[in-house]
């Protein structure tokens with residue numbers, strides 16, 4: 375049976391802000407527990423599973439991924455008012471991956487019902503099937519008439535055929551779910567490695583109409599072409615489900631994964647493309663998969679994952695510091711240690727600033 379735990383944001387090793395005279399808000403100060411009154415903004419949600427990786431013959435340890443990302447994420451400074459919830463972690467216990475995916479999908483759907491963008495932390499890439507299942511449950515009959523674009527940054531297609539669901543099968547499962555529900559499977563992959571996928575997988579990608587760009591094409595000199603591929607697909611989409619498998623990054627940038635990349639795609643290119651998605655306002659759901667703390671080095675991969683989670687849940691183009699200054703001026707009870715939390719971007723007070 376799967377189980378779950380309450381949201382928990384590690385704060386061990388926090389820098390000492392006590393001598394500062396300005397705003398020192400950090401993520402831990404603005405995170406609110408997700409409950410029946412939550413509305414809008416984003417939520418962090420963990421999927422602590424490596425059962426899919428185990429079934430796929432990979433290096434296990436990704437069950438500890440959400441905790442490792444949270445530890446870094448909680449300490450990041452927050453520069454602007456934000457609505458950010460902590461929706462806890464779904465754990466996969468006793469190897470019952472299917473039950474854990476279903477429980478996780480229910481949590482994703484509950485967030486979407488409240489107009490909250492889930493930013494989910496894996497866990498093996500088996501998280502992806504749970505994410506899409508959650509979106510499908512949320513949409514119900516509307517799934518068939520909604521153009522959901524799936525964008526996956528990954529060295530792998532994850533379209534495997536296997537006797538049981540695993541970390542290499544989620545997008546094939548999603549394709550089957552779409553077919554069963556009369557929906558189009560619209561899947562765009564960036565960073566596919568020719569040496570990381572068999573011919574069978576390339577053939578399946580073709581049969582399913584998957585569009586992809588190889589890792590070797592993901593160069594800054596080629597950015598305009600990558601951007602145009604993405605923009606074309608975004609234009610026709612009603613909403614976007616974004617999945618980032620950390621093994622798309624070079625092994626030096628993301629060593630803490632089951633299958634480190636010999637080449638990989640630069641973080642800079644990944645972030646610039648993610649920003650293109652964010653700019654459309656169509657990002658509905660996102661997950662960051664495959665962090666395996668057992669193989670990480672100085673929390674390097676967890677730091678990258680936390681940086682990406684921050685971008686997806688909180689980033690804005692305005693100057694750092696503006697929101698905090700305004701918030702402090704307005705709220706006499708806000709102290710420089712972040713208590714109480716600064717108002718969220720949904721609050722009237724912020725709108726008046």
Ligand SMILES: N=CN[C@@H](CCC(=O)O)C(=O)O
Nearest residue numbers: 430432499530532541542633
């Ligand atoms: N999550 C995906 N896993 C890859 C692993 C590849 C590898 O271990 O080399 C896959 O199944 O293709």
Ligand SMILES: [Mn+2]
Nearest residue numbers: 529530619621
């Ligand atoms: Mn991968």
Ligand SMILES: [Mn+2]
Nearest residue numbers: 499528532619
């Ligand atoms: Mn993957």
